[in-house]
Amino acid sequence: MSKGDLTRSRILEEAMHLASRDGLDGLTIGSLSEALSLSKSGLFAHFGSKEALQLAVLEHTRARFGVLLVARMHRVAKGLASLRAFVNAWLDWIALPELPAGCPILGASFELEAHEGSLRDFVVKLQRESRDRMAAIVRDAVDAGELRKAVDVAQIVFELRGITLAFHQELHVMRSPSAREHAERAVCALLERHSVDKPEPASQRVRSRVAGHRKTRRTG
């Protein structure tokens, strides 16, 4: 890394922190220059415009999450183990101390819903990539014979996103101490529902054994 790259990386790390706290639109050259004790003109020289800075922060955020994913999924077997590692990394990411109000990409997605333009397009692209990646991991778990062949991959991705969003809200809005536990239980229940060797709930097992027993006695 050159000295310029290091400076840029340090700037973007602080910008990511500010974008988490204040939203992408709340991130200004002014607040960033104050936080870093760098001149506004120096920051303008690095990025050229507020939008270029915003795009660079989103890209930096994506890369940072990518590094976390690589670390967590390295040497983890394809399939359900990878899916669990991915979701756990995601929950950890949402709770990362450097991100006081969670992932800036998620925040930006809410901010930009009704605002057409290249920023919105980029956020949608990142969200789509993230869905595609998760869908591929779910399909691996199907191919590995761990999730049922008939599962609706898009439905599972939808529900996993819902769990991470609820976790984000319980953690950052409600500041609930049980946010993580609720998220993990929801993930377990979802994967169990689609698992090939899903254990039957005890009540059902008893009931169906009794039914099987009766049937055997009637026919035997």
Place this chain on the structure above:
Amino acid sequence: MSKGDLTRSRILEEAMHLASRDGLDGLTIGSLSEALSLSKSGLFAHFGSKEALQLAVLEHTRARFGVLLVARMHRVAKGLASLRAFVNAWLDWIALPELPAGCPILGASFELEAHEGSLRDFVVKLQRESRDRMAAIVRDAVDAGELRKAVDVAQIVFELRGITLAFHQELHVMRSPSAREHAERAVCALLERHSVDKPEPASQRVRSRVAGHRKTRRTG
């Protein structure tokens, strides 16, 4: 309603629309005065400050959702029917044409995560009320013998919130045509999982009958 109340209500309806589109912080006396062709000084006379306007918009939004809920839950039996009516009203609310980027209370909850103050406190209070209300409806369904006695009410509320958040994101960020279908399927699966007369999946039924049969033969 007096003429003053009517004017205030008309102003707040427009302000709710703007807060949905631009976020609570993006709602300004200036943009509101432009949208309504009313003078800035007239608007200031109504609200006194930007924060008072923001609080009034949140309160107006809560009241508007309350009216929708009353209309939808009127004469619906307590229990699971009410829970379904509540969730459907909520999904409709998220997709309401007057709210171009969904519920301003939800938007504000993301905006204000790391910003302490009376606005944040008010949003958290509204969110808590909404969770409490949903929890009470889930408990009614338990009391009515429709959901299992052992259900974890807070867990169900967490997962239902996750589904509505995923719906919001699929609809307003991804603009996916299957958002509603995914949300409804997720709600069905969640309620079925906790339902008293949950049917066993066919595959499980066959497998456990076979198991029961074998066991009977072994022991009989």
